[in-house]
Amino acid sequence: MAGRPLRRLRNALRLNPLVGWEDTSGIEPRRAKEPHAVLVKPGARERYAEVYNRVGLPLAVVLRPPRWHKRPSYAADDLSLAKKLRAVLLVFIMDERLETPFYALPEQRRGSPEREAPYTPFMLLHRLGDSLFESLSASQNIPLLSAIGDAGYRWAMRDRRGSYTRYGRGVDTAAGRMGVLTEDYLSDLWAKWLLTGRVAYSATTPPPESAEEANFRNKVAEYAPQIFRIWYDYLMRSVPSVFYV
Numbered sequence: 001m002a003g004r005p006l007r008r009l010r011n012a013l014r015l016n017p018l019v020g021w022e023d024t025s026g027i028e029p030r031r032a033k034e035p036h037a038v039l040v041k042p043g044a045r046e047r048y049a050e051v052y053n054r055v056g057l058p059l060a061v062v063l064r065p066p067r068w069h070k071r072p073s074y075a076a077d078d079l080s081l082a083k084k085l086r087a088v089l090l091v092f093i094m095d096e097r098l099e100t101p102f103y104a105l106p107e108q109r110r111g112s113p114e115r116e117a118p119y120t121p122f123m124l125l126h127r128l129g130d131s132l133f134e135s136l137s138a139s140q141n142i143p144l145l146s147a148i149g150d151a152g153y154r155w156a157m158r159d160r161r162g163s164y165t166r167y168g169r170g171v172d173t174a175a176g177r178m179g180v181l182t183e184d185y186l187s188d189l190w191a192k193w194l195l196t197g198r199v200a201y202s203a204t205t206p207p208p209e210s211a212e213e214a215n216f217r218n219k220v221a222e223y224a225p226q227i228f229r230i231w232y233d234y235l236m237r238s239v240p241s242v243f244y245v
Helices: 003-015 034-039 044-052 074-085 121-136 142-158 164-168 174-178 185-196 211-238
Strands: 020-023 059-064 088-093 241-244
Touching: 020 044, 020 074, 044 059, 044 121, 059 074, 074 088, 074 241, 088 121, 121 185, 121 211, 121 241, 142 164, 142 211, 164 185, 174 185, 185 211
Parallel strands: 020 059, 059 088, 088 241
Antiparallel strands: none
């Protein structure tokens, strides 16, 4: 009996090792833009690998220097690495720290919807969701996203307070509970779905304040699992692939 938990742990760790990690940014933590510094701190690769063991995708993380997109061969270089690793390559372009402390800026203070969160393992998965939303919204999952979008528009017309943070109601993530999620609420749900296997969303908590809100949230609860499966299957079929997150 004593050996079973250890065997389960070993099996879990074999589920999906981080298949690659490359840092060509040349930026040390003290020189990195504050939200980016977590990516280059000592032990970052091990920390991200531990988290991504819960994700059934062959992920690799690549940290590139500022202005990487201006290099003529940047896309070819990244695709070549993705092919070598047979991975979903998450390419992150680092920025250097400014003279003004980043989180002292008014829009970057805690609780602001415009705040740029640190690029933790969760945030990189969130940004992958952003990319998938943009690249696939005009393909196979457009009926589902259109239905959610139409319901959200009707809710916005009913609730004219003008706050895009309404869309985060019912999202059980840190940003959702803080009330700072806007139209990227699906990306937060996607990241948590990858890590836990469940859609952390409630159509009834907190209670909807109108029929339009109830309609929108019921559609999110119904369609999000289907959308995430489409995204996941697309990624698995597309390996090797490159996403700039």
